[in-house]
Amino acid sequence: DLKGKRAIVTGSNSGIGLGVAEELARAGADVVLNSFTDNDADHALASDMSARFGVTVRYIRADLSKAEDARALVEQAGGCDILVNNAGIQHVAPVEDFPVEQWNRILAINLSSAFHTSAVALPGMRARGWGRIINIASAHGLTASPFKSAYVAAKHGVVGLTKTVALETAGQGITCNAICPGYVLTPLVEAQIPDTMKQYNMDRETVIREVMLLRQPSRQFATTEQIGGTAVWLSSPYADQVTGTTISVDGGWTAL
Numbered sequence: 001d002l003k004g005k006r007a008i009v010t011g012s013n014s015g016i017g018l019g020v021a022e023e024l025a026r027a028g029a030d031v032v033l034n035s036f037t038d039n040d041a042d043h044a045l046a047s048d049m050s051a052r053f054g055v056t057v058r059y060i061r062a063d064l065s066k067a068e069d070a071r072a073l074v075e076q077a078g079g080c081d082i083l084v085n086n087a088g089i090q091h092v093a094p095v096e097d098f099p100v101e102q103w104n105r106i107l108a109i110n111l112s113s114a115f116h117t118s119a120v121a122l123p124g125m126r127a128r129g130w131g132r133i134i135n136i137a138s139a140h141g142l143t144a145s146p147f148k149s150a151y152v153a154a155k156h157g158v159v160g161l162t163k164t165v166a167l168e169t170a171g172q173g174i175t176c177n178a179i180c181p182g183y184v185l186t187p188l189v190e191a192q193i194p195d196t197m198k199q200y201n202m203d204r205e206t207v208i209r210e211v212m213l214l215r216q217p218s219r220q221f222a223t224t225e226q227i228g229g230t231a232v233w234l235s236s237p238y239a240d241q242v243t244g245t246t247i248s249v250d251g252g253w254t255a256l
């Protein structure tokens, strides 16, 4: 039961972040949602989640490509007990053609933002003697694919940051871990299915099995609820001694 705990989930107006925020709210935590936009729909997500789970949910805009914004997010939230660093973007290109701007942006959002938010959140966690930092890395934090140099480098970096923060907080009631999802069915992934079906002239099931999930031995997507449930477990007393590690939710991807 996470009643009375405050969770910040970065990049949580869609996909995995939203799923994690929902499961934390279902478990009783108060939640801060975040993205770089400030639309009515963002605030509606917060009021809807609050009504459904009977917890306090706020939406705070912060552009996590900027160090100041990442730090201000945690300050504006008044600190947190559970910090989920989830915001992330992707760009695909060979190393020699990889746009410098995209490299810097991916490193800033996918890696550096987790450093900034953790740095600001940790003193409060130490003072209260309890905290959870959960970094959403990826199977690409443990393995590589061609043309994803920035993403793979950033996600490996997240795993390194996770281990270091775990060592600096060990025995203080604080844990820091990384969840490494394989392919998760988010709206972003769902949207790619129709085009891929046309491109390969395959039906939906075949595209999913034979194209998208080629590297995922289960040939099944992980769900945002399953990533959220893993975060809830990491926040529970069962996981008090789980720190500095990676939890793969990838249908066997990294066992191959």
Ligand code: NAD
Residues within 6 Å of the ligand: 010, 011, 012, 013, 014, 015, 016, 017, 034, 035, 036, 062, 063, 064, 065, 086, 087, 088, 089, 109, 110, 136, 137, 138, 139, 180, 181, 182, 183, 184, 185, 186, 187, 188, 189
């Ligand atoms: P998504 O695009 O649905 O969600 C990304 C979130 O990050 C969105 O809420 C977006 O608004 C936010 N975001 C992007 N740029 C931001 C910025 N500058 N400032 C603040 N927020 C920003 O994608 P997703 O699939 O839900 O991805 C979430 C995380 O999970 C990412 O870190 C991604 O690398 C990781 N992941 C996804 C998969 C997958 O298959 N979907 C697999 C492994 C890891």
